[in-house]
Amino acid sequence: MSDSMVVSWLDLERLERVLDRLSPAQARARDALLGELEHAQLVEPWEMPPDVVTMNSRVRFRVAGASEEETMTLSYPNDMQDTAERLSVLTPAGMALLGVRVGGRMSWQQPDGPHEATVLGIEHQPEPAKR
Template identity: 55%
Template sequence: MSINIARPHIVVSSLDMERLEALIDSLPAAQADNCAALLEELARAELVEPEAMPPDVVSMNSRVRFVLDNAPEAIEMTLAYPKDVNGAADKLSVLTPIGNALLGLKAGDSIAWTRPDGASCQVRVVEVVYQPERAGELHR
């Protein structure tokens, strides 16, 4: 995934950052492309403590409604660690291009990225339906 020039500000909690860095370190070299895109996003993120996470930002384990390419209907999924996806249709791995594009965005933000097939795509966050930090789950 290569991100286009206009990238919105993103916020990531210190807990998510720590866990994502551990995940990246544990992955086989064959998944380096997924890791490179996620590392690029994490490198530009504003880091905050979980209790300081803005309530409208997509963090790990957030349930988020988003739209791809201005589709008429939003998709609602939970941004998850790969180990938690287990084939669930309503969970999206942070290692997918859309997953790492959503991480750290706030409601109303959009980001453009290039899909693996080379086509350009846009994802827009409609709503953060559930966010662990907002629910008081600071040490999940």
């Protein structure tokens, strides 16, 4: 994830509650996300810049080497009903996406090697609706 990761305190509180309830089998995901959140710049939800990926944002991005764009919603694990259009924040790609700005690059590690993508746009960010 980027060093300039931006997260609202509300998303941080919700993520910490989710992480507290994870099973021991999910310790690696918990520790990885906690490590990233330790370095996040915290902002008020209503002060969140509109070009930052937040929880429940619907995001367009392109994985390096792919010809097609992907559009997914960054989701909490318990909101993963329609998994084809949702990306769990507990996945390596989901962790990499959180807090990235439009135009920014995200990188993550998978068993098949490193991956990189560019955030092309945010179709929906929930914070403006709460302003």
